[in-house]
Amino acid sequence: MLERKESPLVSPLIGEKSTIYSYILNDIANAVFQSGDRLVSTKLAEKYQTSINPVREALKQLQGEGFVTVEPNSGARVARFEYNTLRDVFEILQLLEPYLMSWFVEEHSEEDRNEMESLLKEMETATDQEYRALDTQFHWLTVKNHYNIKAVDLWRRNRLILLAMQSNVRLNTTRIKQSIEEHKRIISGLKNRDVTAVLDIMTEHIGNSGKYWTKYLSRNHI
């Protein structure tokens, strides 16, 4: 189709790579197209060197997945990611993560844990952009093999919305340090296969993250 700068940030969460669908989703997740932006099919067709029909179909699919809203006779927009959305997404993740995680605690391999630890090492020296990518990889590792494909997909989509909302914003150092600490505790809980301990940390982890972002958003009147 067209030259596209790679978006390594989101890659694990977006499967197929070379479709208009994934181009647009990448651009949404990386805030190239931001909350509320109009997605004009003719413009997109030009951008991706194709005709409008494939674009419209991609937009319809993204509408079905909740990333795009389509107003009849008025066109498509990036879904509005604002305060309420963030709250809703976090609350859904707070239901999903423990469910997905409890399976992982029992079933994960030592290999998984090693991979997590190497991710954690990278986190310690990462910039905030890199940190978000690593954090995503870390959690993706804990959900991607779960038997409930629908739940995994759900998690993935909500996580992408978070990424889209956050990619404009810098993480502060305190929150990163706190977050790394929480990841460490998760790993040690996994080592002991201690389900309740891990779930406790997880809920705390998501809760803290949620608090951080809702505070951020309310401070900035989004």
Added chain:
Amino acid sequence: MLERKESPLVSPLIGEKSTIYSYILNDIANAVFQSGDRLVSTKLAEKYQTSINPVREALKQLQGEGFVTVEPNSGARVARFEYNTLRDVFEILQLLEPYLMSWFVEEHSEEDRNEMESLLKEMETATDQEYRALDTQFHWLTVKNHYNIKAVDLWRRNRLILLAMQSNVRLNTTRIKQSIEEHKRIISGLKNRDVTAVLDIMTEHIGNSGKYWTKYLSRNHI
């Protein structure tokens, strides 16, 4: 577009009525199109008296929502609803229902409760087809006004999948009686605004329903 027999069964869960999208979704939810059936765009265009582009777009949206699978260069099919799907759907509902319900316990009006009681009355004399419709209405009442739109939508979609899987099958009388009893207990819990009691009954209710259907499916090797 075209004459369509109404599908009162699913109506509350499918919003807009006169689009190709909702026609197809209705037909899926009512098992006119069944699990795995091919959805040939030319045929559908003919059926709904339109061209293939709108059909393709509707199918793409349904793909995004998980009702349809699309294999490139091979076409669309109704998503496969089988044993694993049922398990996954029930497990997701088991996460969602308590979350949505706990809000309803606190916030519902007396009017809501009256409506639920009149639904319950109808249930006592309903055929199994009618029973499913009433049951759906009953639960829809408890979730539709929740502030978390994403969660509500999620519930709605999973519920539709259940309907699609079950619309072929007769409910037995014992299960209906048991189910009515559970509904009664839910209402009385609501009256007392007793969150924990209602949630307990809910988990039991979903659990029983899940058990019934997984048993049914495994017995019939689906």
Added chain:
DNA sequence: TTCATCAAAATTATGTGTAATTTATAAAAA
């Protein structure tokens, strides 16, 4: 200035036609 009105431009919605691809069918070879 502010509001209402109307025409032009932009954009969406969808119908039609064609190339590319896959699937189905049947004949030929093992």
Added chain:
DNA sequence: TTTTTATAAATTACACATAATTTTGATGAA
């Protein structure tokens, strides 16, 4: 008989064209 291969039919994918609708912007009246 079974497998392979070739051909025809069906179907998808997409470019293009046109109709319908909305948005924009200019003009004139209050």
